[in-house]
Amino acid sequence: MNNHQKGAKASYIALIAFILIWMSGGNTLHRFTKETFAEFQAPALQLVSKGSDLSRYWELKSRSNEELISASRDLARINAALELRLHSMDDIRRENARLRENARYTSNSEYLTVVARVISRDTSSWWQKILIRKGRNDGIRPGSPVIFSDKIIGRVSVVHLNVSEVDLITSPAFRCTAFLVGDDKRRIVYVKGDAANSLSPSRAKITAIPLDYNPPLGQPIKVMTTGLGGVFPSGLILGEVDGSIRMSNDDNYKVADLRPAKSLDMIEEVSVLVPQYPTASEILLAPSEKIKLEEFK
Amino acid sequence: MSIPWTWFFLILATYPWLFVADLLSSTLATSGLNYFITGATLIAPCRRLKRWQAVLFAGGVGFMFEAYRPIPDGTVAISLITLAIILGNYRTYLRTTLATMQAAVVVNALAAIIWFSAAAYTSAAQTDIYNCIYQAAIQATLSGIMGLIVIIPLSTTQNWVMDSIGVPSAHDLL
Numbered sequence: 001m002n003n004h005q006k007g008a009k010a011s012y013i014a015l016i017a018f019i020l021i022w023m024s025g026g027n028t029l030h031r032f033t034k035e036t037f038a039e040f041q042a043p044a045l046q047l048v049s050k051g052s053d054l055s056r057y058w059e060l061k062s063r064s065n066e067e068l069i070s071a072s073r074d075l076a077r078i079n080a081a082l083e084l085r086l087h088s089m090d091d092i093r094r095e096n097a098r099l100r101e102n103a104r105y106t107s108n109s110e111y112l113t114v115v116a117r118v119i120s121r122d123t124s125s126w127w128q129k130i131l132i133r134k135g136r137n138d139g140i141r142p143g144s145p146v147i148f149s150d151k152i153i154g155r156v157s158v159v160h161l162n163v164s165e166v167d168l169i170t171s172p173a174f175r176c177t178a179f180l181v182g183d184d185k186r187r188i189v190y191v192k193g194d195a196a197n198s199l200s201p202s203r204a205k206i207t208a209i210p211l212d213y214n215p216p217l218g219q220p221i222k223v224m225t226t227g228l229g230g231v232f233p234s235g236l237i238l239g240e241v242d243g244s245i246r247m248s249n250d251d252n253y254k255v256a257d258l259r260p261a262k263s264l265d266m267i268e269e270v271s272v273l274v275p276q277y278p279t280a281s282e283i284l285l286a287p288s289e290k291i292k293l294e295e296f297k
Numbered sequence: 298m299s300i301p302w303t304w305f306f307l308i309l310a311t312y313p314w315l316f317v318a319d320l321l322s323s324t325l326a327t328s329g330l331n332y333f334i335t336g337a338t339l340i341a342p343c344r345r346l347k348r349w350q351a352v353l354f355a356g357g358v359g360f361m362f363e364a365y366r367p368i369p370d371g372t373v374a375i376s377l378i379t380l381a382i383i384l385g386n387y388r389t390y391l392r393t394t395l396a397t398m399q400a401a402v403v404v405n406a407l408a409a410i411i412w413f414s415a416a417a418y419t420s421a422a423q424t425d426i427y428n429c430i431y432q433a434a435i436q437a438t439l440s441g442i443m444g445l446i447v448i449i450p451l452s453t454t455q456n457w458v459m460d461s462i463g464v465p466s467a468h469d470l471l
Binding site: 004007008011012014015018019022030033034036037038040041044048120121122123124125126127129131157165172173193194195197199200201202264265 | 312316319320322323325326327328329330331348352357360361363364365366367370371375378379382385386413416417419420421422423424428432435436
């Protein structure tokens with residue numbers, strides 16, 4: 001046996017040894033490796049995203065004064081209308097707080113909003129993700145809802161130091177309860193992402209639609225979050241029913257396709273709703289001494 | 298005489314290629330396809346680097362690919378390491394440009410199938426096996442074509458880095 005053959009044999013033995021070490025290394029080794037290589041790539045991702053922002057800035061700067069004046073005039077009008085709405089909201093908020101106090105009902109569904117730029121989209125048949133330019137350093141936590149205006153985009157799945165991964169609403173990992181607008185009985189349906197076929201657009205599915213549900217004729221059926229489960233606030237738009245509502249394979253309920261409310265392939269900025277208090281899943285998964293239950297009181 | 302950190306410099310030189318492929322995949326988001334070139338990056342290093350350096354290079358590239366993707370930890374990295382060992386052991390077959398191109402197509406398509414199957418295994422999506430094979434075939438075909446397209450410029454870049462560092466040429470090793 002010559003040196004080359006000996007070397008070849010040794011390399012296969014080393015490979016088997018490495019696979020055994022890797023398999024017995026446990027989660028800590030896997031997580032450390034994943035984090036190291038993710039952080040190694042993070043500066044390049046940040047640089048490209050900031051470069052894209054800079055080019056957008058120079059593009060905007062090249063616009064004429066007339067354009068800017070007309071845009072600011074439009075904004076001033078919108079601001080005035082929104083201020084009026086905000087005043088009416090103040091009254092409602094005060095009334096709400098008073099009623100909660102009377103009923104001794106403390107809510108834990110309050111969120112901090114963190115605005116984040118989208119770095120890149122990473123999609124395949126088996127996942128639909130975006131990377132955003134905010135991470136652990138900005139207070140992002142796994143499981144936080146991601147929205148644009150009042151439309152659901154997805155949910156934070158993995159958080160790195162300065163970058164986070166978001167599972168889009170069309171990702172098979174996404175699940176959420178919802179109401180169909182127009183259903184007077186407000187029955188709960190189930191929304192989940194669906195595996196997209198290559199060369200066709202990604203989609204989500206609505207299941208568990210009651211058999212006696214009759215869609216309103218001539219208008220799009222909006223799908224809204226219920227607020228149940230404690231992840232997504234209620235009343236946010238998931239999308240619209242796409243196409244017809246049909247029977248499920250086992251004839252127990254109806255199903256339909258969901259068209260996301262926001263075009264997920266074009267989105268450039270999102271808002272992450274970070275819960276102000278630990279969520280139920282965080283309490284269950286975290287070591288008990290780290291959770292201050294007093295915060296709920 | 299090559300230095301021990303050649304594999305790392307080679308990763309740094311190869312990373313822009315992988316990064317650009319990821320950014321281009323971002324523009325393909327609507328189709329659900331990826332410009333996968335990770336497998337093709339192994340060919341030139343495996344022709345010239347020592348076995349252990351080629352293995353470290355393959356592991357680095359594999360773990361970088363996995364870092365932001367929901368697939369079982371180490372699947373792509375270990376597959377690429379295995380492919381790097383096999384390529385290193387049969388480097389005498391990679392003498393001609395034609396053989397290099399053939400290797401790029403086969404290795405890239407094979408690595409794409411492994412990655413795609415690993416992703417399907419992790420995914421919560423419910424689909425039948427025929428659809429799964431069909432999707433994998435489309436992705437593997439695209440990956441094979443990508444391997445063919447990028448191998449010449451990619452290996453030129455990698456060879457230039459290896460020449461600069463002083464790695465012996467492929468013919469010197471035979």
